[in-house]
Amino acid sequence: MGLLYTAAFLLGALICTVGGSDVEGYSKTEGAWILSLNKRTYSVNTVAECATKCNTETSFTCKSFIYNEKDQECWTAAANSKTDSVFRRSSTALYEKNAYLLECVNGIGTDYRGTKSKTNSGKICQRWDSSYPHRPNFTPQSNPRADLDSNFCRNPDGDSNGPWCYTTDANTRWEHCNVPSCSEECIVCNGVNYRGKISTTENGFTCQRWDSQKPHNHGYNPSTLPQKYLEENYCRNPDGDPRPWCFTTSPSKRWEFCSIPRCSKSSPTEPPTIIPEVDCVTNQGLAYRGTIAVTETGKTCQSWSAQTPQTHNRTPQNYPCKDLDNNYCRNPDNERRPWCYTTDPATRWEYCNVTRCGNEAAPDDPVIPPDTENCYEGNGSNYRGITSETISGKKCQRWSSMTPHKHDKTQEAFPNADLRRNWCRNPDGDQAPWCYTTDPAVRWEYCNLEKCPTKPSGTTRPIQQEPSTNTQTPAERDCKTGNGETYRGPTSVTVLGVTCQAWSAQTPHQHSSFTPETHPTKGLEGNSCRNPDGDVNGPWCYTTDRNKKWDYCQISDSGLECGTPVVKPKRCFGRIVGGCVSKPHSWPWQISLRTSNGIHFCGGTLIHPQWVLTATHCLERSSRPSAYKVLLGVHTELATEPSKQEMRLEKIVKEPNGADIALLKLERPALINEKVQPACLPEKDYIVPSGTECYVTGWGETQGTGGDGTLKETGFPVIENRVCNRPAYLNGRVKDHEMCAGNIEGGTDSCQGDSGGPLVCYAQNRFVVQGVTSWGLGCANAMKPGVYARVSKFVDWIDRTIKTN
Structure with missing residues (x-):
């Protein structure tokens, strides 16, 4: 593991109860069970009654409780996630007292109940119940209300200078401890762990709430990025910038850095503990401290403190904890792996070729998943698909990561379980594949997978084509949604x-x-x-x-619906340029837009039996519907498949304000079946969160990567517009009604012939068309991701057009 942060990232700030809690004063984690020697069981009717049992516990100091709502069972415990092991367990929730999670002091800290156990000079604290090397005046027996637990710093006598402890140094009886103040606002390193409440920028702008999209649209959604602690309108650093920042409430100022001082020696806050990796890297290589200083193409790295030939802000001063000495490859800003600026004026930066530890795959290694159905057999112990979303839509935590949830399900401990990336697996023989989640408030969940159906002999029954005579709603039929x-x-x-x-x-x-x-x-x-x-x-x-x-x-589940292809896609993360050939008809909403004599030139997305979404620039050759035709249900550009449906156009409707998005009305509704099916439309104004893995398909230019003439696919992450508009990338060219997606290092992109086609993202067991392929600076060039019309900005126009035409 790269970085080992203190529990729940609680450094020098008040505890953040992510997702809220049923009980005041407690933080809740779903699916968690605490291992504690001191524990009592009660039968109660509500979670509030269980909290009362914890608050009035007399057998021990209750720091947490576990509650099972269905069984109405309650366990009080003398431990919490900072002191004892936490396990996953279905149908239970762990409630921890916030006071025992807090790692800062209010006032003189008589109520401090954290786990700091070192003094100001770095000496280890002596246990309070020990008489060696110092005979204490304060013991757990003589001071039961002071919570003199283990060797944690405490203030049992109300010392005006705060918590202290007896030390394990025979020459030093006691010292004060290095516990920061809860009210002091300062940052450690570049402030990625800042949890304070400053909400104004360095020039006095008020910060916009993170859960608001006005006045500025953005992809930092608190509900989908819970591990970033994007609370209220407080300054935060979710993307590894030099210091915390926020979007502002001024329409003329999109975002700005916040003025928060770095913690000084007089106001110490410990930086994250790091175990350096010298010979190899894990995950993103954040802990790499080796001496490789050349890029993967052999270019020499520029010194991080130098500004020639590349000017930059990744300096030792801006990133003081990232060991940016000399010109060694590092990863100061949460990139995909270690990198450096180069001494070649024509190449700003490149990744470095650092060996990966064990057999772990790099976060950006091309992956072509096995050609299997996206379902599991038995209990799913042999499931090897690439689903990485839980049944409630949460993103899975990487198995090699210990944040936000520390665990023992690692590749080393379970070598045959294929615990790669953040894919759903079943390493311990549970009833179905599962994963730890990236939500700090939910430890784990089962994955969004269904059991594979039993395959009957003979042919499968085709989907019913005639209009259904069943007037029951899904709620009344014997199926669920x-x-x-x-x-x-x-x-x-x-x-x-x-x-x-x-x-x-x-x-x-x-x-x-x-x-x-x-x-x-x-x-x-x-x-x-x-x-x-x-x-x-x-x-x-x-x-x-x-x-x-x-x-x-x-x-x-209910039957065929939008965004749920019968043939499950490969969903390959690869190098359309550099992608992989799709499984036939696995993207059934993909259409081929052709000239009237049958030449393919653009793509599009079926969103309704009679309507196709495409790009306006695809229609520049003529405004007459008769100049075009649409092919559906095809996999090859030759379009010789029996499933082909060929349609003329009845109408062309371009977005009235000049955006690169248009609607095509087919001459008649398409026949919806296993090979022709619409994609789902997004919610109005929805902004796809930064880093979301999405997919582009098309028959466009492949630049020699193979697969010409067949539908290709590739997956890559969404890039937040704030990042995409940086000078080194697209330099402010991306508008609010557009979105970026691609790999910053290049190698994967949409290209000529893919224009107008879909960018779809997978969520809640559906593929949703979030983008229309629009433009880019070349194809698959480094630092020049593709740009797509943001469909969510046009949902009202789409609905209105379909209803009135």
Whole structure:
């Protein structure tokens, strides 16, 4: 592992309760279980009652509790995540007292309950219950309210200079400790761990809230980037800049740095602990401290303190903790791997070729996943797909990372489990593939995968083409959408075939959490499976088996919908330029826009049976619909497939304000089937979060990378407009109604012939068209990512056009 941060990144600031908590004064983590020797069990009806048990515990000092809502079980514990091991466990939530997570002091720190255990001069503290080397005046027995636990710094006597401890140095009886003040505002290193409350910029602009898109659109969404602690409108550093910054509330000033001093020796705050990597790197190579000083193409690195031939702000002064001495390859700003500026005036920077530790793949290594269905068999122990999203839509944490969740499921501990990247796996024989999440408030979840269907002999039944005569809604049919909160079907047996207990009954299992009276709108009238608590794994019920209080129900998902291809795509992360050949018909919304005599020149996206989304610049040759035709259901540019649907155009509608996005109305609705299917449209004004992996498809120019004449695909991350508009990249050319995506080092991009085609992103088990391929400076050039029309900015126009035409 590269960097080992203190728990929950709580350095010199008040604890941040990410995602909130059911109980005041506690931080909640879903799916977590604490291992504690001092623990008591209670039967309670609510989480509030469990908190009361913890607050009034007399057997020990209660620092946390675990609550299982379905079983109404409560465990109080004398430990928390900073002192004892945390494990994953379904249906439980860990609640930790904020006071015991705080790593700073208020006032003189008599209430400090953190885990600092070193003095100002770096001496290790003696345990409070020990008499060696110093016989203490303050002990856990004589001062039970002072929480003299382990060897942690405390202030049992109200010392005006703050927490202290007896030391393990025989010549020094005691010293004050290095615990920062909660009220002091300063940053360590470049402030990536800053959690303070300054909300004005260096020139006095008020910061815009991170959860707001006005006056400035941006891709730093707190709900999708929980590990960045983007609270309120406080200054933060989510992308490794020299210091914290924020978007401003001034329409004329998009963003600005904040004026926060670096912590001084008189106000110490410990920097993140680092275990240097000298011979190899893990993850992004943030801890690499070796002496390689040449790039992967053999160019000599420029000294970080020099400004010629490359001028830059990645200096030792701006990044004081990143060891930017000499000209050695480093990764100061959370790039994909170590890099450096070069001494070649024609090449600003390049990555370095540093050996990776063990058999770990680099974060940006090209990956062509195995040609398997995106489903799992049995318990999924052999699943080797590339899904990296949980059932509730959370992004998976990398298995090699220990943040935000520390764990023991590593490649070394489970060498046969294929724990690469952040892909869903089942290393410990659980009931289905799972992963740790990037949300600090949710330790782990099962993944957004379904079991592979049993393959019957003979041919499969085609999708029904005639209009359905079933007038029932999905809620009334015996299938579910999403996690099944709206399911009102008749199934009343569990996955193991046990009959469900009526929700109003109290035998064989007593319960008070979920009844028709407590949840009158949740359909709890009979004994049918329901999901009254929004369980991410779907509908469940209390059972009539005395030995099994509750269990899940097996209810299938609804049928063919937008953005859910029958043939699952490869989703390769590769080098259209440098991509890989797609599985036939795995991107069923991809269309080929052609001249009237059949020559392919642009792409497009089917978003409605009779409407296609494309780029305005694709229509420059003529404004007459008769000049074009659209091909659907094809995989090759020759379009010889029997599934081909060829359509003339009835109408062309260009975006009225001149944006590079247009709608094409087909002469008749397309036949929706397994090979022709629309992509989903995004929510209005939705901004795709920075770093989201998205996919481009097309038959465009491949520049010698192979696959000419067949549909190709490639995946790469979204780049926030603020980064994309930096002088070294696209220098302010990208507008608010556009978005960037691509690999900064180049090698993968859309190109000529791909214009107008889709940029789709995968979320909540659907592919959503977030971009229309628009323009770029060349194809797959380094530091020149592709630019796409941002579809979410045009949703109202799209809806209005379809309804009125």
